[in-house]
Amino acid sequence: MGFFLEFGCMLKIGITGGIGSGKSTVAKIFALLGVPVYYADDAAKTIMQTDALLIQQVKAHFGDHMYDSNNVLDRAALGKIVFNDKDKLELLNSLVHPATIRHSDEWADRQTAPYVLKEAALLFESGSFQFLDKCIGVSAPQPLRILRVMRRDNISRNDVLARMxxxxxxxxxxxxxxxxxRNDEQEMVIPQVLALHKTLLQLAAEA
Ligand SMILES: CC(C)(COP(=O)(O)OP(=O)(O)OC[C@H]1O[C@@H](n2cnc3c(N)ncnc32)[C@H](O)[C@@H]1O)[C@@H](O)C(=O)NCCC(=O)NCCS
Ligand SMILES: Nc1ncnc2c1ncn2[C@@H]1O[C@H](COP(=O)(O)OP(=O)(O)OP(=O)(O)O)[C@@H](O)[C@H]1O
Incomplete structure (x- = not known):
């Protein structure tokens, strides 16, 4: 971290947290304040259906039947495989994460703002934190995170735990x-975001 600070460029800030912590929800509040936000998990979903090389690689490793004739990915089928097999998940990550990091860098280069946010579940796991100036964590108690995802995705507790x-x-x-x-439905979130926004604008102004 620190490269962008040292050279006085726009700051790149990561926002992360475990599944169901509410990082996308919190990132949307920053977006309302005018901060450009890159949603890495959503971008990965798009890239997996638009990047010809990535599609070819996923087909080669997981089978042509993972995609239909319009290159729509069968996410449930792929999820069933990788969230129950560590090696296969590592393989999929090694294909998808570099493509997503490349795509987010290209996106950041097109932005003009004091700072931009990159929202991702796997900032540390994927290594992409190395290219960021600061990281924000969104935290919530585990039982609440599990309930949120069961409701949001209509999946079982075991499916949430497999991802977690x-x-x-x-x-x-x-x-x-x-x-x-803290996004624990006890502490107010918006005041925390406003305070941090002020801090980050200050940091960007000093950079
Ligand atoms: C296996 C896939 C197709 C399953 O899709 P599905 O629609 O069921 O889940 P979705 O992508 O919405 O993920 C739900 C949540 O699971 C967690 N999760 C997703 N991928 C991973 C992973 N590789 N490792 C750990 N947790 C993960 C995240 O918290 C995510 O928000 C999909 O998760 C995938 O392609 N994952 C690998 C790429 C990846 O890491 N994407 C996310 C970050 S770039
Ligand atoms: N403070 C909150 N109060 C009520 N519901 C919330 C709150 N924060 C998040 N949620 C809800 O919890 C669910 C999970 O939130 P969100 O999708 O933002 O999590 P996430 O960390 O991005 O999860 P994932 O890693 O699975 O993408 C969503 O349905 C969201 O609307």
Whole structure:
């Protein structure tokens, strides 16, 4: 971290948190304040259906039947495979993460703002934190995160846990972050975002 600070460029800030922590929801509040936000998980979904090389690689490793004739990915089928097989998940990550990092860099180059946000579940797991100036963590208690995702995605508790266990433990993840926003439905979120926005604008002005 620090490269962009040293050279006085626009700051690149990561925002992360475990599954169901509410990082996308919190990122949307920053977006309302005018901050450009890159949603890496959403971008990965798009790239997996538009990047010809990536589609070819996923087909080669996981079978042509993962895509229909319009290159629409069968996410449920692929999820069933990779969230139950560590090696296969690592393989998929090694194909998707570099493509997503490339795409987010190209996106950042097109932005003009004091700072931009990159929202991603796997900032630390994918190594993309290295290219960021600061990281924000969004935290929420595990039982609440599980309930949120079961409701949002209409999936079982076991399916949520299978994804959760493939991520760095949230207590460790929050320690790796420079700032933490509590999204536990007890503490108000908007005042925390406003305070952090002010801090980041100040940091960008000093850079
Ligand atoms: C396996 C896939 C097709 C399953 O799709 P599905 O629609 O069921 O889940 P979705 O992508 O919405 O992910 C739901 C949540 O699971 C978690 N999750 C997703 N991918 C991963 C992963 N590789 N490791 C750990 N957790 C993950 C995240 O918290 C994510 O928000 C999809 O998750 C995928 O392609 N994952 C690998 C690429 C990736 O890492 N994407 C996310 C970050 S770039
Ligand atoms: N403070 C909150 N109060 C009520 N519901 C919330 C709150 N924060 C998030 N949620 C809800 O919890 C669910 C999970 O939030 P969100 O999608 O933002 O999480 P996420 O961290 O991006 O998850 P994932 O890693 O799975 O993409 C969503 O349905 C969202 O609307």
């Amino acid at each position: 266990y493939k991520q760095i433990d949230d207590n460790i993840k929050m320690k790796l972050c420079d700032y933490v926003i």
